[in-house]
Amino acid sequence: MLIATCGSFAVWSICSPEDKIVTIDMGIDYLRPVPGTDLIAEARIRYVGSRVGNAHTVIYPFGEKDNILAEGRSVYNIRRNDATSESH
Numbered sequence: 001m002l003i004a005t006c007g008s009f010a011v012w013s014i015c016s017p018e019d020k021i022v023t024i025d026m027g028i029d030y031l032r033p034v035p036g037t038d039l040i041a042e043a044r045i046r047y048v049g050s051r052v053g054n055a056h057t058v059i060y061p062f063g064e065k066d067n068i069l070a071e072g073r074s075v076y077n078i079r080r081n082d083a084t085s086e087s088h
Contacts, residue, residue, distance in 0.1 A: 002041050003028055003072035007055035010043035011076050018081035021053070028072040038062040039069070046073075053078055 004023045012021045043057040053076045059069050 002039070002059060003057045003070065004074055006041040006043045007057045007072065007074040008076055010045050010055045010057075011048055011053035011078070014045065014048055015053075015078060016081055020079040020081075022077045022079070024052075024075050024077045026072055026074040028070060030070050032067070032069045034069055035061055040065075048078070050080065051078055052076065 004026055007026075008021045008023060012019065015021070038061070039059055040062055041057055041059050043055045045053065045055050047054040054074070055076070056071065056073050058071045060067050061069065
């Protein structure tokens with residue numbers, strides 16, 4: 001869930017606040033056991049179009065950026081807010 005949430009917020013951050021983002025595909029590679037410490041999730045946007053966005057997310061322990069525990073690639077459907085189609 002952390003990978004999907006972090007990636008979706010990355011994609012949504014360059015959309016309109018009224019746009020809706022839904023995960024449509026995700027792949028996760030678990031690389032190491034998770035230690036009992038705080039985690040950092042960092043997402044990079046790979047592509048954002050008019051209807052689809054893609055992000056790559058890595059998870060690592062706080063203060064250990066080179067110690068990647070998991071990484072994921074996720075694709076999101078973007079439903080753009082179209083104010084002209086709303087009924088009044």
